[in-house]
Amino acid sequence: MRRMTSPSARPMSPLEWGLLLALSVLWGGSFFFTHIAIGALPPFTIVTLRVGFAAFILAAVLPLFGLRLPADARIWAAFLGMGLLNNVVPFCLIVWGQTHIASGLAAILNATTPLWTVVVAHVATAEERMTGNRLTGVLIGLAGVALMIGPELLRGLGTDILAQFAVLGAAVSYAFAAIYGRRFRRMGVPPMVTATGQVSASALVLAPVCLAVDQPWALTMPSFTVWAAILGLAALSTALAYILYFRILTTAGATNLALVTFLIPVSAIVLGVLVLGERLQVKHFVGMAVIGLALAAIDGRLLRIFSPKALA
Template sequence: MSTQKSISSRAWAEMLLLAAIWGASFLSIRIALDEVGPLTAVAHRVGWAALALWVVVWLMRLPVPRDPKIWLGFLGMGVLNNVIPFALMSWGQLHIETGLTSILNAATAIFGVIMAALFFADERITARKAIGVGLGFAGVAMAIGLENLRSFDLRSLAQLAVIGGTISYALASVWARKRLAGQPPQVAAAGMVTGSTLIMLPLAWMVEGPLTLNLQTDTMVAIGYYALIGTALAYLLYYRVLAMAGSGNLMLVTLLIPPFAIVLGGLVLQETLRAAAYGGFALLALGLLVLDGRIWRLFPARAR
């Protein structure tokens, strides 16, 4: 039976803060997309976040890696954890609600279990994991509404794009374990978004045109929020919470993000979600709690 750290009140507070920051990021990205393209939105996100994180590394006087293999690891992590998922999800948000995007994003942990089992011998699929993954897939299917895929319109494609982003996140966790073990989290985060920036700046320029700061005030505020707070600060806070609560408990943040995104999307953008989306989130949340082990431990060992 797995063991977990108990969660202190401070850890709970910082988990809620992290969930609120990331939940609001979905709203700020959607606001920016009213004026800039999805690739440009991502280029701003990783570019400004990289500058902020290197300032943190400098202030903390952390050593900067010189091994080219480590920088290749940063580049690969940037592709899997930023370039692909950020671009797919930003484009997806043009066609689906921010709240639904956040619900589908919660499937990252489900795909993470599968990828870990595929790539690591010590991460085999147990009965608990199989049940959790099954519930998670059922929740994703309900949230998307498989009947909606029959027409396969832009909305359907956007939902699949977001799911593609979650699969990329899951692959990023595998990459990090194989290539970035032992790096200080601040340096790893800075290196990762730097690698992302090296790809996104020319890509956004070629596809959507030159980047400019001659943007509306709302757009600039949104970019500033999701780049500096929703990315740079959130990464630093993530590693603080990880140290305090442990990786098992940190999965709870995934469940706390959608309520913030759904409420903000409703209040600011007047978005409404289908009842099936809420039912899908409930099933997905149940699956994540089974993976987390909390619900599993409620049943006697003999029954399990």
């Protein structure tokens, strides 16, 4: 009997790597958009507008692809679970955390997601077991992110401990979401439908919380720049990003998908150069090189280079 191979057990294809890079750019831009919005709006309002607009956009686009949201209560229960793990909990924790700690430190803490995913996948699944090269690659990647962001941000590691634990909690939530989201493939739910259902369920959960806590009717009307940032968060960093997310999850697996958190800081730096005119420093190039080494290790390419017979 032929053994079924897990998506994460094989190297990713060029198309999957391309989608992963695109996703890292979309999510890397979310730090930029959040930085603009957080100065004018409270966290729950930002997150509610983000998933609410994303749900509206995806629901409007869905019929163009001949798709529609299912009526099955079992699938909607799964949407709710995915929305809590992948949107409600991590979005709120990260946005709140960014009000207390530097975004660079938040990026380092968020980059622990692949490590948690490897651990969760090893415990919760029979297919995505931890391997030596996978764990080694994750640890190398964390070192690369730390090098690229810079050691000066680590000096504040002892302060605002609750905010730091909040971002770490978001990383753990993302890890569980990556494993939980594998069920939609078995249910036969297309990636775009899953993305739409997830953010729709998230919006339904967050709307009453936002109304009760932030009382948005009492807030000052945001500027055009803030509204543009919210639209960028919703359309690019959420709606389009989650279409790619579930596409990668379906074909490449949870552990490979989690590699995107290593690429997000790289994308954020590149966007800073192109949009804000920032300059890359030597540490950024070193960090990018180390991250590339980590990705190759987790993908298995280094193992084939140094031990060609290992995968024969």
